[in-house]
Amino acid sequence: MTTETLPERKNWLREHSELGICALLVVLGVLVLTDAMSIPTDFAQRGPVGPKAVPILVGSLLLIVAALLARDVLRGGKGEAEAGEDVDLSAPADWRTVLLLCGAFLANAALIGVVGFPISGAILFWGAAYALGSRNLVRDPLIAAGLSIFTFVVFNNLLGVPLPGGPLMEVF
Amino acid sequence: MEQLLDGFATALTPTHLLLAAVGVLLGTAIGVLPGIGPAMAVALLLPVTYGMEPTGAFIMFAGIYYGGMFGGSTTSILLNTPGESAAVVAAFEGNPMARKGRGAQALAAAAIGHFTGGIIGTILIVLLAPFVAKHAVDIGAPDLFAVMVLAFIAVTSVLGASRIRGFASLLIGLTLGLVGLDEMTGQQRLTFGSLHLADGIDIVVVAVALFAVGEALWVAAHLRRKPFEPIPVGRPWLSKADLKRTWKPWLRGPVIGFPFGAIPAGGAEIPTFLSYVTEKRLSKHKDEFGKGAIEGVAGPESTASASAAGTLVTMLTLGLPTTAVAAVMLAAFQQYGIQPGPLLFQRESGLVWALIASLFIGLTLLLVLNLPLAPLWAKLLRIPRPYLYAGILFFASVGAYAVNADIFDLLLMFVIGLLGFGMRRYGLPVLPAIIGVILGPAAEQQMRRSLQLSDGSLTGLVNSPMAVIVYVIIVVILFFPLLKRFLPKPPAAAEPEREKVDA
Secondary structure (H helix, E strand, O other): OHHHHHHHHHHHHHHOOOHHHHHHHHHHHHHHHHHHHOOOOOOOOOOOOOOOHHHHHHHHHHHHHHHHHHHHHHOOOOOOOOOOOOEOOOOOOOHHHHHHHHHHHHHHHHHHHHHOHHHHHHHHHHHHHHHOOOOOOOHHHHHHHHHHHHHHHHHHHHHOOOOOOHHHHHOO | OHHHHHHHHHHOOHHHHHHHHHHHHHHHHHHHOOOOOHHHHHHHHHHHHOOOOHHHHHHHHHHHHHHHHHHHHHHHHHHOOOOOHHHHHHHHHHHHHHHHHHHHHHHHHHHHHHHHHHHHHHHHHHHHHHHHHHHHOOOOHHHHHHHHHHHHHHHHHOOOOOHHHHHHHHHHHHHHHHOEEOOOOOOEEOOOOOHHHHOOOOHHHHHHHHHHHHHHHHHHHOEOOOOOOOOOOOOOOOOHHHHHHHHHHHHHHHHHHHHHHHOOOOOOHHHHHHHHHHHHHHOOOHHHOOOOOOHHHHHHHHHHHHHHHHHHHHHHHHOOOOOHHHHHHHHHHHHOOOOOOOOHHHHOHHHHHHHHHHHHHHHHHHHHHHHHHHHHHHHHOOOOHHHHHHHHHHHHHHHHHHHHOOHHHHHHHHHHHHHHHHHHHOOOOHHHHHHHHHHHHHHHHHHHHHHHHOOOOHHHHOOOHHHHHHHHHHHHHHHOHHHHHHOOOHHHHHHHHHHHHHO
């Protein structure tokens, strides 16, 4: 019995994965509402409408839209995935690439304060290019380093937008 | 008039001319690059201007906006894959022309169309904007609130396949806009005690996250392993016979484009389609439509630029963004502590007129530079995709970090980027979210101000004729979804064409 229903249930969930968006909306709605309830309004209120009104409205609407969207999905409605120049919707989602990209992005966030932007930025670019399928072991790191140092100099020295130089830039 | 001349004096200084040229070139380059539309272009380039004075920054943005529009149509014509909604129609006739070896003519018709539409649109800005601003000064809080609600409803209802998904997106945006201190009472909302969140979520971070990070992740998940081959093209030119067929569509474009750009109906998507239909009906060469009729490129492209001009009128005089690009530009204004709206023309008259003068200069530069550079732009279409999307993530990180030099913003951008990914996967349009983040807090202020004036009575929201009219329009939009059936759906019409190319 269970061996038959399990894949079926899995299939059903995959078909209706959009319900995850409904869940997200519900979580947001509850979050907004509970936060609104905790705002003290007895003091500092100016005018008849305090800081609570809009969050309560937005929170309630989130719950209503979540319910309506769930109804739409259960009735067979589907959101159209976005098309684009480089998007091939006929292929299944490539999660490995996405995870590697996320890794490259977070590596930059983790390293930028420690080793400075010229190095962390290069890691981000090289990592992202690698994730997306570029495997040129000479050209990729060279472009990454060049772009990163060029950007640092342009922003930091020409445009007056400070970026952390890190130990590498202290040498100069 | 005198102010406009002063504006030209400001815009024609060497630095500003250089900035305009850089903006036009960057805008076109980024518009041509697959996967990047004008909204993402402006968002990604915001950090470049952090160290600049506002006039120079906006001169550059104006160049990026128009350049991006032109660049988008190049992709449509040479690749048959429009990078953004405004350029969908350009692919209908432009791509068949390119395949017949008339790509050069298609690009020329598009470039001159953009120039004509943009110049006429900008002249209309000069004539109309001060007038609108003068009268808009008398607009009260209830009217402004009504107009903002109209923007919310229009942007979720008029565009996109599913209203409920549009509303979901809008509400996500409004929620993000709530984060931070309440402007009137200083109460913390949705900050969870975090000092980082107390200042609110920076709009630049939200815009870059939704447009750039979300897009890069989404494309990565479905990357086309063999990109389309662009059609090679020479230097654009038009023969006498072509000119004879195109001059009228160029002039008709602004008539359709400008008014549509000015109202919150999602920018250039609907007017370009209307222009296409009009040109088809008026053309003497109806049989050529679908196989590469030059009128079908000239008209819509002129319309697209004129609608960009119309968008600027609403943005500058009412502070109301009607497209994603205008929304990001509004964020840029706020970055400088400048609030677009009726008072802008009084308070920042120098800046506004320099900006308007730079639109004329930018358009001229666009025409002069882009006609000879077209073959070079076509080469950009061959950029290796790993480098392109790695570069987008790279510059997105630079932008988000540069706002406050805070790693927290990078993490925030990552989370919102994941949200953008999910929205693309499940067909939630991005535009309502961005409009919600930007207009939400302003709408709340106007509503509370109106209710303060009326002492809490809800009638305070509808006590002026203008507000009542606007609410009637909103009700019409909400309760007549049937009207939408009469509007054509451009993506559906483009589908069969695209499949032919795949095969």
